[in-house]
Amino acid sequence: MTTLHCTYRDHAIRAHVIEHPGIPTPWAGGCQITTPEGQTTRRLVLPLNYRFLAELDSAQQASIAHGKWLVDQRLDGGRELH
Numbered sequence: 001m002t003t004l005h006c007t008y009r010d011h012a013i014r015a016h017v018i019e020h021p022g023i024p025t026p027w028a029g030g031c032q033i034t035t036p037e038g039q040t041t042r043r044l045v046l047p048l049n050y051r052f053l054a055e056l057d058s059a060q061q062a063s064i065a066h067g068k069w070l071v072d073q074r075l076d077g078g079r080e081l082h
Contacts, residue, residue, distance in 0.1 A: 013071070015067075016031055016032050017056060026052070
């Protein structure tokens, strides 16, 4: 499986999707972010209402989008990455 990743505003974002076989929406979205200083977050999950998706590609895309939003919150809103 190929892991989707990107660089956004000098932060490396990697989709970190986990499979839960046997349920209709088996892909749990999440991401890890590496700051320009080299610090990497733990797995940051998608909000509860959007956490589980039916397709791997959709889960990876949503995970990257969430990571970009978190970077924006850090840089523009002064929030810490948790």
